[in-house]
Amino acid sequence: MHISTIETSSLGDRSYLVDDGAVAAVIDPQRDVDRALGAAGERGVTITHVFETHIHNDYVTGGLELSRVTGAQYVLSEMDDVDFRHRAISDGEVLKVGAMRFQAMHTPGHTHHHLSYVLLDEAGEPKAVFTGGSLLYGTTGRTDLLGPEHTTDLSHKQFHSVRKLAEELPPNVEVYPTHGFGSFCSATQSSGNESSTIGEERQANPALTHDEQTYVDDLMAGLSDYPAYYAHMGVINSQGPEPIDLRAPEPVDAAALRQRIDDGEWVVDLRQRRAFAAGHLAGTMGFELSTSFVTYLGWLYQWGAPITLIGGTTEQVLDARRDLARIGIDNVTGAAVSSHEHLADLALAASDVRSYRVASFADLAREKDARELVVLDARRKDEHNASAIPGALNIPIHEVLSRRDEVPDGEIWVHCESGYRASITASILDRDGREIVLIDDDFDEAGQHGLIEES
Structure with missing residues (x-):
């Protein structure tokens, strides 16, 4: 059995092509299915099954299109209410894919219907588990994407789902999550590891090292804002996405x-x-x-x-x-x-x-007392509360369109953690004709120049 990883670094997610040398299954494919088809071509295998761990909230799935193109069975939880033809699978059910076996395991938490898939060899021994948004590397999937009324319940379920995986699978089983590589679907920052096993997670994952209430309290306390477009993903994925269009847009003069x-x-x-x-x-x-x-x-x-x-x-x-x-x-x-x-x-x-000026935190330290200026922090509230420049106005990047009238008149120095979010914020304020200075610098440098006030 061979597992190929299809990385989508821009969304912090991974899809997987799993093959036995002849046929293959794809787990949680992205909408641009040409990458999965290319991976199958490189391996010389035929895709016969597509598995979804859950109805995704952070991207449009390519599962339906991949099943249309290849004729593969499209496998989703029997509990998912979707508007297209698919193969429903239940907890504990095993599907044969060539010489491989995939066993569904109900692991609610990230969503109510979430499944993990255990890869079994011909002898029925577990070799790997595809955990979607359940067990991630050093963390777990976030539990608040279905609304605040579900968060507490899903947080407790997430704890028990991860415990179930750890208790029922041997320590040498390899873990392959979909989220956790920068995705906002991760409850907290992942360990940064490129691989892990059930045994390694037993030693490091908070769902396996903390008691239930401590885990739930820490998880819920760490949940921060997530992208507004998530509200549309579940709807699109449940209705069935349209095929992707990757043609060059029409030229504009x-x-x-x-x-x-x-x-x-x-x-x-x-x-x-x-x-x-x-x-x-x-x-x-x-x-x-x-x-x-x-x-x-x-x-x-x-x-x-x-x-x-x-x-x-x-x-x-x-x-x-x-x-x-x-x-x-x-x-x-x-x-x-x-x-x-x-x-x-x-x-x-x-x-x-x-145009506008680009500066550093060293420039800000030199110039902040020489004249009146506004320091605008485009980071999230939790980042700002943890460490901030005294007097800085905090308007998180995702609120700047609706709150830009709150920015006082004058020269506006915009910063974030690395300069990226600040650059977007600066461009939005520049549209209003404001006087902008972009701080394109690492926030650690602010501390080096005496600008930081720790909370």
Whole structure:
């Protein structure tokens, strides 16, 4: 048996292709199914089954499309209420996939109907377990995605589900979670390990080292805000997603770009944050294409609104479209590509190009007492409460669109933990014509320059 990992670092998730040399199963595939098909092609195997551990809240599944393309059985919990044909599976049931066996194990917590799948060899011995959003590396899946009225109950169920896995499976069984690699579906930050076993988790996972109430209290206390687009994922996945469209968007010229900006449409610049600061079209938003891009754009996005992309290369635009499609943002109505540092070829007039200063925490330490300025912290509330610059105004990035009127007049120095969230926040405030300084620096540097006040 061979297990291939299909990484989606932009969402902090993993899918898996499991094969016996002839046939294969895919667990929790992403919407861009070409990657799973490519992995199967590399292995020279045929996909006959697609397994979902749960109805996902952080991405649009590719399971339905993969089953359509390959003719594979699409396997979901018998408790899931979905609008498409599938193979329902119950707790304890075993499905044969070539020489392999997959046994469903009901592990509620992340969702009520959540399943884990135990991979059995021909002798019926457990070799691996695919745990979805249940047992993660050094943590567990979050339990508040179905609403606050379910959180306490699901937190207790998550504890017992992880205990069930640890008690029923041998210590050498390898653990393969879907979440926990940066996904907001993780209750707390994972251990950072690239692999783990049941035995290793028995030694380190809080659900296995703490008593039930301590685990539940710590889990619930650690739950922070999660992306707003999550509200749409379960609905799309239950109804059955449409096939993905990864074609290049229609090209847009300078006049059309300006019209879209003036009409208040989402025109998103994908270039590096410092390039955006040095010169960008007035009225655009800067979302540097990175592993964090789709999470934060999806968090702020007005669902259903048309998006126009500006990239430094065609490949950048195509990569962004793929990322957006993974969370169901399909209304990409056009794109423009410019290799010019200051986008001169996309501006109708010199006044259409704006810029702002990029600085460091060392600069802030030198200049903060010389004149009046506003320090804006774009991190989450829990991050700000743990350690902050005295007097800084905290408006988390996902609240900036609705709260930007709270930012006082004057020169605004925007920071976060690394500069990424600050760069998006800066671009949004710049659309209002504000005087911006982007602090593109590691927050640890603030402490090194005497700016931090620990709580």
